[in-house]
Amino acid sequence: MATQPIATVTHGGDRTEIRVVGTLDHTGAVEFEQAFTKLRGTVVLNLGGITRITSYGVGMLMRHLAGIGNQHKVEFAECSETMVDQFQMLQFSRYGRITSFHARYACTRCGRNDVVLLDVQRDLKVERATRTVHSPEYPCGCGGRLVVDDSLEFVIEHA
């Protein structure tokens, strides 16, 4: 059975980007392991293309992250909605921090849904004392406002 390539590794300066796409499960285990073998500097895990992840995939991801944690700083970039669901449930903060993620938005007037890529540093304001995350609003075509339609509390732990 042919499997889709799931991990692409790019080296640049003092960082390594691992771009992961598709379904993260046991079928990509060997390729995924190879992606973690030649790393240098900060490891940027681009999780924007992950459409589905199994519990096996979550375990695999955590195992590899635990393996490199002492030698590399890790950043989670462009986390897909699927990955945001995982960050909502699980604690990844011991492995690295989230730099950007896809947030679900909804219009308060017409109910239209949208997905917006938010940059944690640029777009959000985190108030740790009150556990509040301030997120930007966007105008909707109907004249209403698009606001975040999800809890962003996971950002406090992972920022």
Ligand SMILES: [Zn+2]
């Ligand atoms: Zn609207």
